[in-house]
Amino acid sequence: MLIDIAETLCYNIFSMEFMSVGQILLCVWLIAINALGIKLTVQDKLNAIKREWRVRESTLFWVAFLMGAPGIYLAMLAVRHKTKKFFFYMGIPMLCWWTLLIFSALFFILA
Secondary structure, eight states, X not given: OHHHHXXXXXXXXXXXXOOOHHHHHHHHHHHHHHHHHHHHHHHHHXXXXXXXXXXXXXXXXXXXXXXXXXXXXHHHHHHTOSOSOHHHHHHXXXXXXXXXXXXXXHHHHTO
């Protein structure tokens, strides 16, 4: 089954075949939620430096759960934010795998 998902994903992405509307919307969602994750992580880092209000950790995890984990993880590494907290340096990479699994499954279903 995973091989079928990978084949469909590679075929639709790397061929010139037009993707379905659902697949396009899924890709737009992935880009938007990851951009939001990056923005929230960088904003939280800047607010921590200024000692202003902070973004809740639960908010970051909800964005990560909704397929924004890769963006949050990249921002964590880029601005060195929350890299010493156990739930972030272990939880966010696990949610990256979750994102890959859910994205692949939905992309295959929407094909």
